[in-house]
Amino acid sequence: MQKNIIVLVGPTGAGKSHFIDILAGTNWANKKMAQRAVGVRDKEVALSLEGSSTSVVLVDAPGFDDATRPDSEVVRDVVSWLQAQYGNRPHILGVLYFNSIKENRAVGRPQDGLHDFWLMCGLSSRENGERVVFVTTHWDVLGDKGKGDIRRELLQTVVSGVGGIVTDFEGSKASAEEIARGFLRQRPLQLNIDTTRVKPQKLAKPPKVKRFMCSVQ
Ligand SMILES: Nc1nc2c(ncn2[C@@H]2O[C@H](COP(=O)(O)OP(=O)(O)O)[C@@H](O)[C@H]2O)c(=O)[nH]1
C-alpha cells in the first residue's frame, strides 16, 4: 500500500527527533548520545485533514553537517533506507529541513544535500519549491528574539535561491500537525531511486598547516 512519507533532515541538534516526539508521542530526542539510534528510523502517525484521518510516516534522518562524513553520504543512507523499505518507486509527500534558530551556522548549504537527494530519487532540485519546507526551531529558548528574526531573514534569503518555504515550529503538537498537514494538500510524488547517480564523496580535508622548526640559541 502507498505510504504518505515525510522525510526529516537537517543538522544534528536542529530538532528532527523532537518534532517527531511532539507529533507522535515518542521519546527519541532526549536520549543520551550513546543511546540515540544511529541511522534512519521511522514513526507512523495519524493526521486529520478536513474531518478524515490520514496515516503519515515520518522518516528521521541522521544529522547533516557531520564532521565525520559529507551530507551526500547522509542523504545516501536515507534514500537507501527508503529503497529497502518501499522499493525503487516509493511516493513521498515532501521533506522537512530543520534549522535551529539559535545557531549561527544553521543555514549551511542546504542546496547541496537537497540536490543529491533529488538526484538519487530520479528528480531535480526543481522539486524544492513544492516539496521542501524549512522548519525553524528553538524559538522558545532564544533569549533575544531579534537575533532569531535576523537568522530567519538570512535563511529566507538562502531559501529564495534554493526553493521551498520557511515556517516556524512553535513547539506545540498543534504547530507540528499544521506543518505536516501542509503536505497532505498535494498528491504524493513518485520517486525513481538509483543511489549510484551520485558518486560516493569523501569529506573535504582541511588544508595542511606548514610547521616551521625554530631553534632558540
Ligand atoms: N526548547 C527546545 N528544545 C528543542 C527544540 N527542538 C529540539 N529541542 C531539544 O534540542 C535537543 C536536540 O534535538 P533533537 O530533536 O535530538 O535534534 P536532532 O538531532 O535534529 O534529532 C534535544 O534535547 C531536544 O529536546 C525546540 O524547538 N525547543
Ligand SMILES: [Mg+2]
Ligand atoms: Mg535525532
